[in-house]
Amino acid sequence: MISPGRRSCFLLCLWGMLLSPSFLSGARAGKVLVFPVDGSHWVNMKLLIQGLHERGHQITVVRTASSWYIKDVSPHYNSITVTLPQAINIEDEDFFVSFLSRMLEIQKAGASVLAYASFWWELLNGLSDIHRQASQLAVQMFENQALMDRLKETQYDLVLTDPGLPAGVLVAHELQLPTVFNVRWITSGEGHFVVAPSPISYVPTSGSNVSDKMTFAERLKNALHFLLNICIDRYVVSPHYDRIVAKYFGPDVNFYHLLQASDLWLMRVDFVFEYPRPTMPNIVYIGGFQCKPSEPLSADLAAFVEGSGEHGVVLMSLGTLVKGLPIEITSEIAAAFARLPQRVIWRHLGERPNNLGNNTMLVKWMPQNDLLGHPKVRAFVAHGGTNGIYEAIYHGVPIVGVPLLFDQYENVLRMEVRGAAKVLDVTKIDSQSFWEVLQEVLHVPSYRENMQRLSRLHRDRPMPPLDSAIFWTEFVMRHKGAAHLRTESYKMPWYSYHSLDVIAFLAVVLAVIVGVVVGTLRFLCLRLCRRSKPKLE
Known part of the structure; x- marks a missing residue:
C-alpha cells in the first residue's frame, strides 16, 4: 500500500510532468535549417540549437568557411560550409580591434568636424562591405543548384535565423519555409522598429542613447537618429539585398517585406531591461535565456x-x-x-x-x-x-x-x-x-x-525563457507557420498605414461641409439684406 506522503509526492511529480513545456508541446522531431551570426550572437544561437537537439530535432547549421566560432563539427548539429568570395569582416577578430582603436583615437583627440566626417565615411563604407560580403552567402547558395536541390529534398520544417545578417531570410523565401528569428538587431537597427509600432516620442531609437523619458531636445535627437537609421538602411545596407531579391525573386518581392513577414520573433530582451513599449503577438521575449544557476568554480x-x-x-x-x-x-x-x-x-x-x-x-x-x-x-x-x-x-x-x-x-x-x-x-x-x-x-x-x-x-516568470523559445519554435513547426499572429500591415502603403488618406478624405469632407454652410449662410444674409433695403427707403 502506498503511504499518503508518497502518494502526494507521486501526484506532484506527475502534475509537474504534465505541465512541463516538453510534455505540453508534443512536437514531433523536426528538421531545422539554421543561419547564425558569428561572435557573441553565436553564444545565444548555440543554446537554442542545443535545446532543440535535446528535444530530438535534426539541426543543420549553414556557416562560412571563415567562421570564427561556428565549428563545422558538433555533436548538436550537422553543418553546411559555404566558401565566400571574400570573408565577412566581422568574422575577423582583428576587425573589431582596429575599429575600436580608430574610434578611441578620434574621441580622445577631440577631433575636428572633418575627422568625424572621415570616421563616419569609413564606418558607413565598412558597414556596406559587411553586408555586401554577407549577402554573397545567399548568392553562393542560389548558384549551387545541387545544394538547393538537396535542401528542398530534405524537407525542412523551418528556418531559424539571426537577421542581423539576413541571408537566411532570402534562402527561407526560396525554400518557402516558415521563419523564426533569434533577434535583437536587424539591418536597420533594433528589431522592434520593423515589426511593432514604435512611437519615437518615448521609444528610444538605435544610437540615440536616451531613455524613454525624454526632454524636447532628446526627442529631437531621437527623431534625427531615427531618420539617420532609415537612410543608412535604405542607401547603405538594403541595396545589397535588394539586388539579390530583384535577380532571383523578381520585381514583385520586397526585401524589407521579407523581414517583416517572419512568423515568429524570439526577441532577446526582457522588460526589466527594455523600456515599456508597444509589441505584437508574434514577438516572444526571451531575454536572459542563456542565464542559469552558477556551478562550482575550479x-x-x-x-x-x-x-x-x-x-x-x-x-x-x-x-x-x-x-x-x-x-x-x-x-x-x-x-x-x-x-x-x-x-x-x-x-x-x-x-x-x-x-x-x-x-x-x-x-x-x-x-x-x-x-x-x-x-x-x-x-x-x-x-x-x-x-x-x-x-x-x-x-x-x-x-x-x-x-x-x-x-x-x-x-x-x-x-x-x-x-x-x-x-x-x-x-x-x-x-x-x-x-x-x-x-x-x-x-x-x-x-x-x-x-x-x-x-x-x-x-519571476511562468516558464524559463529558453523553454519558452523552444516551445514557440516547435509551435511554428507543428502549425507550419504562425500567420495568425502576424500583422499584414507591412503590405500597406505608408500613407494608408498612417491613415493619411483617411485624414485627407475627412479634411476634404469637412472643408466641403464648412464651405456649404458658409455659402448658405452668406446667401441667406444677402437675401435678407436685399429684402430689408426697400423697407428702409
Whole structure:
C-alpha cells in the first residue's frame, strides 16, 4: 500500500510532468535549417540549437568557411560550409580591434568636424562591405543548384535565423519555409522598429542613447537618429539585398517585406531591461535565456575568491569581440584596482598593464556566469554586451559600465536609469575617476538593492525563457507557420498605414461641409439684406 506522503509526492511529480513545456508541446522531431551570426550572437544561437537537439530535432547549421566560432563539427548539429568570395569582416577578430582603436583615437583627440566626417565615411563604407560580403552567402547558395536541390529534398520544417545578417531570410523565401528569428538587431537597427509600432516620442531609437523619458531636445535627437537609421538602411545596407531579391525573386518581392513577414520573433530582451513599449503577438521575449544557476568554480579560482575575506571580489570582462584596450587605459584601470581591498579577476587578452596590483588576477577566459553567481562577487566591470548584462541581472550584481562599441552605450544606460549601474566614458578614464566610481558602486547600497530587485523580477516568470523559445519554435513547426499572429500591415502603403488618406478624405469632407454652410449662410444674409433695403427707403 502506498503511504499518503508518497502518494502526494507521486501526484506532484506527475502534475509537474504534465505541465512541463516538453510534455505540453508534443512536437514531433523536426528538421531545422539554421543561419547564425558569428561572435557573441553565436553564444545565444548555440543554446537554442542545443535545446532543440535535446528535444530530438535534426539541426543543420549553414556557416562560412571563415567562421570564427561556428565549428563545422558538433555533436548538436550537422553543418553546411559555404566558401565566400571574400570573408565577412566581422568574422575577423582583428576587425573589431582596429575599429575600436580608430574610434578611441578620434574621441580622445577631440577631433575636428572633418575627422568625424572621415570616421563616419569609413564606418558607413565598412558597414556596406559587411553586408555586401554577407549577402554573397545567399548568392553562393542560389548558384549551387545541387545544394538547393538537396535542401528542398530534405524537407525542412523551418528556418531559424539571426537577421542581423539576413541571408537566411532570402534562402527561407526560396525554400518557402516558415521563419523564426533569434533577434535583437536587424539591418536597420533594433528589431522592434520593423515589426511593432514604435512611437519615437518615448521609444528610444538605435544610437540615440536616451531613455524613454525624454526632454524636447532628446526627442529631437531621437527623431534625427531615427531618420539617420532609415537612410543608412535604405542607401547603405538594403541595396545589397535588394539586388539579390530583384535577380532571383523578381520585381514583385520586397526585401524589407521579407523581414517583416517572419512568423515568429524570439526577441532577446526582457522588460526589466527594455523600456515599456508597444509589441505584437508574434514577438516572444526571451531575454536572459542563456542565464542559469552558477556551478562550482575550479580549484584555483575558488581559492582566490574564498581568500578575499569580507571584502569580496570585483570581476572585469570586455566580452568576446575586443582583445583589449590600449595600454595607457588598462594601466589606469590596473592602478585603480590596486587601491581596492577587494580582489579582482580580470579577463584580459592584450598587453599586460602597468601598475598591476597583487590583488588582481589576469585570466584569458573565465566562467563568467559561475563567478557572477558566487556570493563574494561585489561588482562587475563590463563593456555592456547583452549577455553579460543579463547574467549580472540574473545574479543581482551591480555594474560599472565601460561601453566600447555599437549598442553597448544604450545597454548600460538602461541599467544606469534603473539605478543598478554607473557608466564611465572609456576615453576619459584615469585611475582616480575609475576608483571613485568603483567605490560608489561597491559601497552605496542602492546599486546592489536595485539590481537584486531586477533579478527578482527577471526570475519571476511562468516558464524559463529558453523553454519558452523552444516551445514557440516547435509551435511554428507543428502549425507550419504562425500567420495568425502576424500583422499584414507591412503590405500597406505608408500613407494608408498612417491613415493619411483617411485624414485627407475627412479634411476634404469637412472643408466641403464648412464651405456649404458658409455659402448658405452668406446667401441667406444677402437675401435678407436685399429684402430689408426697400423697407428702409
